[in-house]
Amino acid sequence: MHVRFQILVWAWCLPLMLAVTAAEEQQGEGCSAKCGAVTISNPFWFTDLETGRSCGSPRLPDFQLTCLNNSYPLLPSSVPYKHGFAILNISYGERSLHVIDLGKLQLLHDEPNNFNSCLPIWNTSAKLGRPFKISPVNQELILYNCTEKAAAAARREKELVQAKAMRCVNTSNAFVRAGVPYDPTGSYSGYALEDCAPIVLPVLPSGETNASHYERLIQSGFLLKWELPPPGK
């Protein structure tokens, strides 16, 4: 009876003991771990899916990353069920991240005529968690999804390039504009086209930014900045 009670108590306490160990690990001097070629340390953190151990401080949920297939860290989208951002590099000194919007990458990979049952495509800025901002060093690419009538007018605009393979849009009626300066208000009102729905995404400026190279520009990614929340929050 007595022995049984001890086993019971031990079994009951085991999860607690494990939890304490995990908490001690988290309180340690942050952590520095590699995911692919990227070093993850404060304020970023992730949980190793195999060992269940947290690396870093789970105090900041916005900074939780997933290490995908041990090959690259993923910053999740703040919009549920939307593709997040693959992280190519982190500069802790400049608080910047070089990332690729995986949702926009998907746009390029899918069958061109696969656009009948599609969900709306989000602007990149709308998928960012609170601490993250698009760095003003980027330029913007605007993809316009036009109605058939508006497309006729858009075709006459010299600086617009007709889209190639792109998911969810009829490429005959879709156009790309490059080299748009970053607009902190996010409205890009100077670039509105009647009856054309705009999708705005940042790209890194490279030499003369040319809309014809929009696929390469999207694949090269862009820079995000982050701000830390005030302590105690």
Ligand SMILES: *[C@@H]1O[C@H](CO)[C@@H](O)[C@H](O)[C@H]1NC(C)=O
């Ligand atoms: C996981 O990584 C390995 C080696 O880097 C690669 O061969 C494999 O294709 C990757 N799997 C997925 C699902 O990305």
Ligand SMILES: *[C@@H]1O[C@H](CO)[C@@H](O)[C@H](O)[C@H]1NC(C)=O
């Ligand atoms: C990552 O960023 C660091 C610091 O900014 C830089 O020295 C390094 O070359 C970058 N690596 C890659 C793969 O971009």
Ligand SMILES: *[C@@H]1O[C@H](CO)[C@@H](O)[C@H](O)[C@H]1NC(C)=O
């Ligand atoms: C693109 O425009 C067409 C026609 O205006 C519309 O049916 C379609 O849903 C739009 N696609 C996206 C992804 O917004």
Ligand SMILES: *[C@@H]1O[C@H](CO)[C@@H](O)[C@H](O)[C@H]1NC(C)=O
């Ligand atoms: C795409 O748009 C073109 C031009 O407006 C039209 O002729 C074609 O039928 C459209 N394709 C589909 C699959 O709706």
Ligand SMILES: *[C@@H]1O[C@H](CO)[C@@H](O)[C@H](O)[C@H]1NC(C)=O
């Ligand atoms: C994307 O941003 C543009 C410019 O601010 C805006 O007009 C458009 O409605 C946005 N699209 C979505 C799906 O929110």
Ligand SMILES: *[C@@H]1O[C@H](CO)[C@@H](O)[C@H](O)[C@H]1NC(C)=O
């Ligand atoms: C953009 O690139 C295309 C194809 O590479 C080229 O034909 C065109 O002249 C370039 N436009 C500018 C403004 O450089």
